[in-house]
Amino acid sequence: MAKLKTIKMMIPEGAGYGDSLTFNVNGNELEIAIPEGSKVGDVLQIQVQVESDEEDIDGSKDVTQDDDDDDVTKVPLKNLGITLELHSKVPSSVEAARFKDKGETPEEGQMKCDGTFAMPWQAGIHLAQHICSDKFHERFADVRNVLELGSGTGLCGITFAVNATNKLSKRKTDIKKLNLILTDMPNAMNTLQYNLDVNKDKLSSQLDEKQIHVAPLVWGNNGNIDKIHSKLKQVEGADLILGSDLLYNVSLDVLKGLCKTIKSIDSPKKARILLSVRWRKPEEERVFFELMRDNGYDFELLEHDDSPYACHLNWEEFGNPKSKKSNEFFGNNYAKVDGESKPLKDVCEDDMDVMTDDEFDQFERRFIQVYIGKSND
Numbered sequence: 001m002a003k004l005k006t007i008k009m010m011i012p013e014g015a016g017y018g019d020s021l022t023f024n025v026n027g028n029e030l031e032i033a034i035p036e037g038s039k040v041g042d043v044l045q046i047q048v049q050v051e052s053d054e055e056d057i058d059g060s061k062d063v064t065q066d067d068d069d070d071d072v073t074k075v076p077l078k079n080l081g082i083t084l085e086l087h088s089k090v091p092s093s094v095e096a097a098r099f100k101d102k103g104e105t106p107e108e109g110q111m112k113c114d115g116t117f118a119m120p121w122q123a124g125i126h127l128a129q130h131i132c133s134d135k136f137h138e139r140f141a142d143v144r145n146v147l148e149l150g151s152g153t154g155l156c157g158i159t160f161a162v163n164a165t166n167k168l169s170k171r172k173t174d175i176k177k178l179n180l181i182l183t184d185m186p187n188a189m190n191t192l193q194y195n196l197d198v199n200k201d202k203l204s205s206q207l208d209e210k211q212i213h214v215a216p217l218v219w220g221n222n223g224n225i226d227k228i229h230s231k232l233k234q235v236e237g238a239d240l241i242l243g244s245d246l247l248y249n250v251s252l253d254v255l256k257g258l259c260k261t262i263k264s265i266d267s268p269k270k271a272r273i274l275l276s277v278r279w280r281k282p283e284e285e286r287v288f289f290e291l292m293r294d295n296g297y298d299f300e301l302l303e304h305d306d307s308p309y310a311c312h313l314n315w316e317e318f319g320n321p322k323s324k325k326s327n328e329f330f331g332n333n334y335a336k337v338d339g340e341s342k343p344l345k346d347v348c349e350d351d352m353d354v355m356t357d358d359e360f361d362q363f364e365r366r367f368i369q370v371y372i373g374k375s376n377d
Contacts (some may be wrong), residue, residue, distance in 0.1 A: 011034060011038055011039065011042045011044065015034060016034060016038070016039075017034055017035065017036045017037070017038060018033075018034070019033075019034050020032065020033050020034065021034065021044065030046075032044055032046045032249070033249075033251075035251065036251075046249060071087055071088045071089050072085060072086070072087055072088075073085075073086045073087075073088070073119065073120055073153075074086070075120060075125060075128065075155060077128065077129070077132045077159060077162065077163075078129060078132065079129075079132040079133060079134075080132050080162065080163060080166060082162060082202050084155065084158060084159065084162070084199050084202070085195075085198055085199060086120055086153040086154070086155060086195050087153070087191060087194055087195055087198065088119055088153070088191070089191055090190045090191055090194045119152070119153065120152065120153050120155045121152070121244065121245045121248075121278070122245075122278060122364055122368060123244045123245040123276040123277065123278040123368050124152065124153075124155045124156050124244035124245060124276065125155065126244075126276055126365075126368050126370070127156050127242070127244045127274070127276035127370060128155050128156050128159040130276075130370060131156065131159045131160050131163055132159065132163050136163075137163075137167060140240060140272070141167075142239070143164075143239040143240045143272075144174075144177045144178055144179065144235075144239055145178075145179045145180075145232065145235045145236070145237065145238050145239045145240070146160055146178075146179070146180045146181070146238065146239065146240045146241075146242060147180075147181045147183065147228070147232065147238045147240075147241050147242070147265060147271075148160075148180075148181070148182050148183060148241075148242040148243065149183055149184075149217070149219075149241065149242070149243040149246060149258070149261070149262075150183075150184055150243055150244070150245070150246045151182040151183055151184045151188070151192055151214075152184060152188065152192075152244075153191065153192070153195050154182055154192050154195040154196055154199075155244075156242050156244055156276075157180060157182040157242065158182075158195065158196060158199050158202075160180065160242065161178070161180050161203055161207070161212060162199070162202045162203060164178055165178070165203050165204035165206070165207050166204065175204055175206045175207055176206070176208070176211075178207065178211050179211055179212075179213075179235045180211065180212045180213070181212075181213045181214075181215055181228065181231060181232070182196070182212070182213070182214050182215070183214075183215050183216065183217035183228065184216070184217065185216065185217075185218060186216040186218070189214055189215075189216055192214050193214045196212060196214060213231065215227065215228060215231070217261070218257075219254060219257035219258045219260070219261045220253075220254075220256065220257025220258075220260050220261060221257075225260075225261055225264045225265065228265060229264065229265060229267065232265065236268070237266070237267065237268040237270060237271065238265060238266065238271040239270070239271060239272070240271060240272050240273075240274060241262060241265065241266065241271050241272070241273045241274070242274050242275075243273070243274070243275045243276070244275070244276035245276065245277070245278050246258060246275065246277075246288075247277060247285040247288055248278070248280070249280075252287065255287055255288050255291060256291065258288065259288065259291045259292055259295055262292070262297075263295050263297075266375060269375040269377050270375075271374070271375075272372055272373070272374050273297070273299075273371075273372065273373040273374065274302070274370065274371075274372055274373075275299075275370065275371045275372075275373070276368065276369075276370050277315075277368070277369050277370070277371060278364075278367055278368050279318055279319055279367045279368075279369070280367070282318050282319025282320065283319065283320075286315060286316070286318075286319075286320070289315045289316075289371075292373065296375055296376055296377055297373050297374065297375055297376065298373060298374060298376050299315060299371045299372065299373035300314070300371065300372060300373075301313075301314050301315070301369060301370075301371055302369075302370045302371060302372045307365055309362050309365040309366055310365065310366075310369075311329060311366050311367070311369060313325055313326055313329055315369075315371065318369070327345075329344070330343065330344040330345040331343055331344075331345050333366070335347050335351075335355075335359065335362065335363045335366070336355070336356075336358075336359040336362065336363075337351045337354065337355055337359065338354045338355065338356070338359070339356075344363075344366060347363065
């Protein structure tokens with residue numbers, strides 16, 4: 001099972017806004033950007049996902065780390081009886097061969113970003129399991145053209161492809177209508193493509209390789225957006241836009257870029273937008289929904305989670321100190337911290353560090369929600 005760990009770093013002398021601090025987790029070098037207004041001596045905090053071998057609350061393992069390879073995470077899709085194999089990085093031999101084929105060096109073929117694409121996050125795992133559910137199929141059975149934002153390891157996009165091709169395997173004409181575009185920052189492309197390649201055996205043989213694309217997309221970048229848009233025009237636009245944990249540790253400018261990207265991609269204004277959100281800083285993350293509302297989009301909580309730990313507050317209420325419902329939820333619901341009960345409102349990061357895996361899993365589910373949005377035009 002995956003678990004979050006809090007990393008704390010002090011801003012050193014000579015560093016300031018626009019710089020990044022680097023750290024290492026499970027062999028992956030990650031970064032945290034120094035936000036505007038920070039000063040030397042301030043302590044920055046970031047949560048990163050690490051792996052644990054202990055079982056989750058229902059006795060099965062949602063996520064397991066391959067004992068033979070620390071860079072491989074296996075995610076079982078329970079309703080399909082299929083396990084995806086997700087790599088945090090491409091094996092060096094494969095990487096070198098790909099760059100050679102392109103006539104590039106690794107430095108030329110990559111673009112710097114924070115490295116959060118290199119692991120499956122809990123919000124993505126939660127969304128992937130929902131994609132495999134009967135409720136998802138009932139609601140989105142007509143979806144054929146899908147674009148995923150911030151694909152990372154490709155978990156949700158690949159899950160959609162596996163689920164769709166399995167559900168449509170008896171109807172070859174429907175499979176031929178499927179089109180899927182997985183997007184992320186440019187330096188995530190090699191890992192994303194590799195994960196797609198190693199999981200192709202889970203897809204229907206009737207699916208043509210040309211029906212699934214991997215493409216770079218920097219939010220707000222007009223050049224990237226135009227290329228994606230031209231692909232979507234060939235299939236009359238996206239029916240569904242997927243995303244998980246897109247609001248993690250992002251600035252206002254990045255949120256504006258994300259909103260611009262969604263609006264540009266959805267130019268026919270027919271797409272449904274399915275987002276899995278892990279709330280960490282609700283007052284900051286809520287801005288995304290406010291910006292989307294200003295751009296003519298409505299989001300509502302997708303009521304699909306029957307877990308006793310699910311939270312049914314909407315995006316305007318969640319973590320809002322002015323909301324009576326939110327205050328009651330966080331004051332009247334409890335989390336276990338090393339065997340002791342504690343109101344959710346009083347749980348701090350130090351408490352999360354000492355939770356057992358079962359306790360942490362229950363706590364984490366309180367903060368993950370799935371929203372569905374659509375243009376109101």
